[in-house]
Amino acid sequence: MMATSDIAAGEVIVRVPKSFLISNDLLYKVYGPHPLSTHQLLALHLVLLLAQADGGGVWKPYLDLLPSHFNTLPVTFPPTLFDQLPDALAAEVDLQRQKIKSDYLAVVRFLKTKQHPMASSLEFKQYQWAWLCVNTRCIHVTTSDNTAKGGNIAMAPLLDFLNHTSEAKISSGFNPQTQSFEIKTLTPYRKGEQVFINYGPHDNQAIFKEYGFVLPENEFNFVTLDKEVWALMKDTDTDRSISIKRRILEKAGDYTIKKQDISFRLICALRLLALKGATDPSNSTFVRSQMEWHDVIMGLAEQIDDSNERMVYHMLKSICTRAYIQAEEKRNRLDALADSATTIHHPFALLFLRQISRESCDILKETISDIDTKLDTM
Numbered sequence: 001m002m003a004t005s006d007i008a009a010g011e012v013i014v015r016v017p018k019s020f021l022i023s024n025d026l027l028y029k030v031y032g033p034h035p036l037s038t039h040q041l042l043a044l045h046l047v048l049l050l051a052q053a054d055g056g057g058v059w060k061p062y063l064d065l066l067p068s069h070f071n072t073l074p075v076t077f078p079p080t081l082f083d084q085l086p087d088a089l090a091a092e093v094d095l096q097r098q099k100i101k102s103d104y105l106a107v108v109r110f111l112k113t114k115q116h117p118m119a120s121s122l123e124f125k126q127y128q129w130a131w132l133c134v135n136t137r138c139i140h141v142t143t144s145d146n147t148a149k150g151g152n153i154a155m156a157p158l159l160d161f162l163n164h165t166s167e168a169k170i171s172s173g174f175n176p177q178t179q180s181f182e183i184k185t186l187t188p189y190r191k192g193e194q195v196f197i198n199y200g201p202h203d204n205q206a207i208f209k210e211y212g213f214v215l216p217e218n219e220f221n222f223v224t225l226d227k228e229v230w231a232l233m234k235d236t237d238t239d240r241s242i243s244i245k246r247r248i249l250e251k252a253g254d255y256t257i258k259k260q261d262i263s264f265r266l267i268c269a270l271r272l273l274a275l276k277g278a279t280d281p282s283n284s285t286f287v288r289s290q291m292e293w294h295d296v297i298m299g300l301a302e303q304i305d306d307s308n309e310r311m312v313y314h315m316l317k318s319i320c321t322r323a324y325i326q327a328e329e330k331r332n333r334l335d336a337l338a339d340s341a342t343t344i345h346h347p348f349a350l351l352f353l354r355q356i357s358r359e360s361c362d363i364l365k366e367t368i369s370d371i372d373t374k375l376d377t378m
């Protein structure tokens with residue numbers, strides 16, 4: 001969307017009246033009480049509108065402008081591309097696939113209870129398209145209505161043509177005075193400039209998964225090392241010791257690194273994993289070092305001891321190196337795909353995936369180099 005005149009900070013850039021919001025209220029008027037989540041029913045509603053003989057009636061101009069495909073979204077990727085996603089992202093995309101599938105089955109069951117003719121003809125691909133329209137374009141509305149299952153989301157025609165940038169600062173919400181959903185820009189625009197909103201502080205992998213694009217630069221990028229942490233443990237520790245340590249870590253996981261930033265959570269986990277003597281939870285040496293570990297977590301001590309700290313950074317280097325080798329392999333396969341004359345993927349799907357892959361490699365490479373510097377001083 002472009003500014004047709006200068007826009008000052010604080011001005012409303014879009015105002016969508018309540019009657020044009022495809023919201024839970026509207027769905028309730030059309031379908032009455034129903035067992036579906038708002039997301040499930042919004043997607044079905046889009047499909048049913050498009051199936052109407054008049055192409056959606058008053059909503060036709062809006063429906064005509066919805067995306068024709070979602071080929072840059074990982075959830076639609078064929079195995080050749082899907083297999084090159086970073087492992088953590090692939091796992092999340094897998095969950096998204098399962099969600100769409102179960103939502104599809106739920107709406108088919110609903111159509112059957114209504115003896116709707118589409119109960120037997122609704123195709124999965126058709127429903128997936130509508131589900132992704134909702135996922136990439138819906139707004140979150142805060143209302144006092146507790147009947148909406150799965151959050152108060154709505155489609156807001158026009159407003160959903162605004163693209164994302166992390167620089168955009170906005171405020172948004174339902175204005176009871178104008179009875180409209182409004183977005184105000186907190187940054188000014190000159191006539192002719194593209195006007196943006198901000199979808200939230202997401203890293204590129206999250207943006208890729210939810211919206212099918214990536215930002216050229218993204219300060220929120222990170223790499224997850226959960227799988228590598230446990231793989232290293234399996235190689236170096238006993239099953240008994242691992243299970244004792246896992247129990248201590250409670251909600252184990254979310255071990256991440258960013259450029260010049262190793263998460264405190266990861267370092268804490270490695271400090272525990274580097275402790276020796278976890279043969280028995282009541283082993284006195286282990287109990288003592290576990291108490292020292294707690295002191296570090298609570299900020300009462302800087303580290304357990306020099307040897308534990310050195311071990312932590314050696315383990316971290318080993319984990320990052322393992323992840324880097326795998327990330328590089330995927331990156332090389334993507335380069336080969338890009339070079340192959342028979343490539344049939346959407347060019348942006350491959351372009352974005354290659355960027356994600358490069359970003360993971362860069363973060364890992366830089367972290368390994370930082371660890372080497374740190375180890376030299378220990």
Ligand SMILES: C[S@@+](CC[C@H](N)C(=O)[O-])C[C@H]1O[C@@H](n2cnc3c(N)ncnc32)[C@H](O)[C@@H]1O
Nearest residue numbers: 067136137160161162163164165210211212213
């Ligand atoms: C809410 S819609 C925005 C309007 C959309 N560009 C359109 O023309 O319909 C979200 C979708 O817009 C695209 N998009 C948003 N911001 C983008 C950006 N900064 N770069 C590339 N694509 C973007 C993505 O395809 C995303 O799924």
